[in-house]
Amino acid sequence: MKNELNIVLICLLIFMVSCKDKKNEYHNIIDKIEDLSKDYKPVSLSSETYIETLNKVEVIENWQRFYIPERKSQIKSFECNECHSKPLSELQNEESIKKSHWDISLKHANLETMNCVTCHSENNMDKLHSITNKPIDFNLSHKLCSQCHQKQYKDWAGGAHSKQIGGWAPPRVSQTCVGCHDPHKPHFDKRWPARYNTQMVDERN
Numbered sequence: 001m002k003n004e005l006n007i008v009l010i011c012l013l014i015f016m017v018s019c020k021d022k023k024n025e026y027h028n029i030i031d032k033i034e035d036l037s038k039d040y041k042p043v044s045l046s047s048e049t050y051i052e053t054l055n056k057v058e059v060i061e062n063w064q065r066f067y068i069p070e071r072k073s074q075i076k077s078f079e080c081n082e083c084h085s086k087p088l089s090e091l092q093n094e095e096s097i098k099k100s101h102w103d104i105s106l107k108h109a110n111l112e113t114m115n116c117v118t119c120h121s122e123n124n125m126d127k128l129h130s131i132t133n134k135p136i137d138f139n140l141s142h143k144l145c146s147q148c149h150q151k152q153y154k155d156w157a158g159g160a161h162s163k164q165i166g167g168w169a170p171p172r173v174s175q176t177c178v179g180c181h182d183p184h185k186p187h188f189d190k191r192w193p194a195r196y197n198t199q200m201v202d203e204r205n
């Protein structure tokens with residue numbers, strides 16, 4: 001029994017000595033990495049410097065914390081209540097030759113599902129509202145879309161189905177739904193490629 005123990009100890013000693021020779025300076029790759037990275041100064045990757053001048057809002061969506069661009073300052077006719085100081089019915093009764101929002105026509109869901117006041121609040125135009133009539137700030141209009149488009153919303157909150165503004169490293173600034181989709185006409189039309197092959201069309205004719 002004692003002899004066996006001695007043999008084991010000698011083997012162990014040979015093994016430890018053999019590790020110290022030039023060729024195998026390290027026991028294993030982890031030791032090597034730890035030793036060689038002793039003086040390594042890590043570079044911190046951050047988009048902070050690229051996004052600090054962006055006008056943005058912080059959100060927590062689907063347990064993800066990130067930023068989206070501020071919207072209200074981008075909306076031409078905001079604040080709405082500068083004109084919408086009376087109920088809609090009274091405004092609409094005023095005789096006017098041209099509709100105030102002639103440039104907006106709804107091509108979203110069909111008209112039984114949706115009209116202007118599905119999203120806009122008759123009694124306070126400065127706010128959007130949910131299906132259950134909870135006010136939604138114009139800066140947080142994704143909360144409106146998420147009610148009916150959960151799949152795209154969850155992808156968006158995770159950083160897919162969107163575009164990162166500023167940089168790839170955290171903190172993340174994601175484009176918001178209405179930054180790409182017009183809420184009144186959200187579907188994109190089919191388009192020709194930027195370089196249309198006119199030669200091919202000539203040959204076919």
Ligand code: HEC
Binds near residue numbers: 083
């Ligand atoms: C310059 C004045 C003005 C501003 C600013 C304005 N509106 Fe209006 N809006 C009107 C008038 C007037 C009407 C009703 C008569 C009409 O359609 O011309 C109207 C009608 C509407 C209607 C009902 C449309 C319909 O066809 O029934 C909605 C919804 C609406 N506005 C939303 C908004 C929202 C949201 C904003 C802000 C982002 C806004 N408006 C800003 C003047 C304005």
Ligand code: HEC
Binds near residue numbers: 114115118141
């Ligand atoms: C699906 C929800 C939805 C519906 C339906 C809808 N809107 Fe909007 N509307 C929005 C959102 C969201 C914005 C803000 C978009 C942004 O941030 O640029 C907006 C913006 C506006 C603005 C301000 C646009 C500008 O650039 O000044 C007006 C005016 C407006 N809506 C009127 C209407 C009218 C009139 C109707 C009905 C014909 C209507 N909306 C239907 C969601 C909706």
Ligand code: HEC
Binds near residue numbers: 114144
């Ligand atoms: C009340 C429910 C509802 C709300 C709120 C809503 N949508 Fe929709 N949306 C629909 C329905 C219904 C359709 C048509 C059916 C479909 O294509 O999925 C549609 C269609 C679309 C489409 C076109 C889908 C396609 O296949 O081309 C896009 C894009 C879209 N919505 C984006 C948005 C965005 C962005 C918002 C927020 C500003 C929003 N929606 C708010 C119900 C809603």
Ligand code: HEC
Binds near residue numbers: 142156163176178179
């Ligand atoms: C960076 C731009 C961008 C952003 C931000 C964005 N989308 Fe889209 N979305 C697209 C494009 C591009 C398509 C594909 C359109 C096509 O195939 O015609 C699309 C497609 C869709 C569709 C149609 C179904 C599908 O998946 O093809 C829906 C619904 C939709 N988006 C909703 C949303 C909602 C809700 C948000 C916000 C939570 C959002 N999108 C944010 C660009 C964007």
